[in-house]
Amino acid sequence: MAARRPRPLLPRRRSARLAGRRGPHRRGPAAHRTLPAPRRQPRTGDRPRRRPARPARRRRTRRPAGGRPGRHRRRPAAPGRRPAPDPVAAAWRQLALAAILLGTARAALDWSAARLRDTAAAHRRPLGELDAALTGAEELVHGLAARTDADPAAATRAPAVQLLAARTAGDTVQRALTLTGSAGLDRRHPLERHLRDTLSLRAQLPAEDAVLDALGEALLGG
Numbered sequence: 001m002a003a004r005r006p007r008p009l010l011p012r013r014r015s016a017r018l019a020g021r022r023g024p025h026r027r028g029p030a031a032h033r034t035l036p037a038p039r040r041q042p043r044t045g046d047r048p049r050r051r052p053a054r055p056a057r058r059r060r061t062r063r064p065a066g067g068r069p070g071r072h073r074r075r076p077a078a079p080g081r082r083p084a085p086d087p088v089a090a091a092w093r094q095l096a097l098a099a100i101l102l103g104t105a106r107a108a109l110d111w112s113a114a115r116l117r118d119t120a121a122a123h124r125r126p127l128g129e130l131d132a133a134l135t136g137a138e139e140l141v142h143g144l145a146a147r148t149d150a151d152p153a154a155a156t157r158a159p160a161v162q163l164l165a166a167r168t169a170g171d172t173v174q175r176a177l178t179l180t181g182s183a184g185l186d187r188r189h190p191l192e193r194h195l196r197d198t199l200s201l202r203a204q205l206p207a208e209d210a211v212l213d214a215l216g217e218a219l220l221g222g
Contacts, residue, residue, distance in 0.1 A: 091148055091155035098141050098165035101201050105134055105169035108194035112176040112184070123179055130172050137168040156218075159211050166202050173198045 109130055116123045144161050147154040173195050177184040184191040 087155045088148065088152045091158035092145075094158040094162040095141055095145050095148075097201065097205065098137075098162045101169035101198060102134065102138050102141060102165055104194050104197050104201070105172040106138075108173045108176050108191055108198075109134060111189070111191055111194075112180050115180055115183070126175065126179055130175055133168050134172050137165045141165055159206075160215060162205065163208060163211050166205055170198055170202055 109127070113127055116127070140161055144154065144157055148158070173191075177191060177195060180191060183189060184195075186192060
């Protein structure tokens, strides 16, 4: 009599087809098992698939010194071809900046006077000195503008007038802030803005040493 084959301890696994039919309500490890999609076998007459061509990358061009990419660099002009600066146009620019500075200083002085109107009479003399100095600078700028309009040779005096106007405007705003006190530095008041505008405008002007040196050189005939 033939010996009986021993029965396996573990149950045989079902085929993958039956395991794939199990739903999520069934228990077991095959409930969430998915089968990979079958690959399509290429036919004899099929053409091989080609990937779409990628767009060509744009190459970065280096920016040449002193110009934009794709443009030719300008050649420096010869010393003889460069036009000489117009002294009258330069004088008008200097007088315009001086007028802006003086207007800012006048606004700061008016606000300080309005704030100190109800205080003691000790502020009258300092405010009078500031008003006198500012009025003289304003008349100096207006007088040189009218003279330059009539005689272009007077444009050479514009640097000196601009220097005096810048000094007067800066001194007026600083002393007005000193008379007003710490309230002038509050952003709610316009005096703080006038101070910043005056300092920023004076930083854009030529250095005082360079202006004074040029005036002394012209006076000595150098």
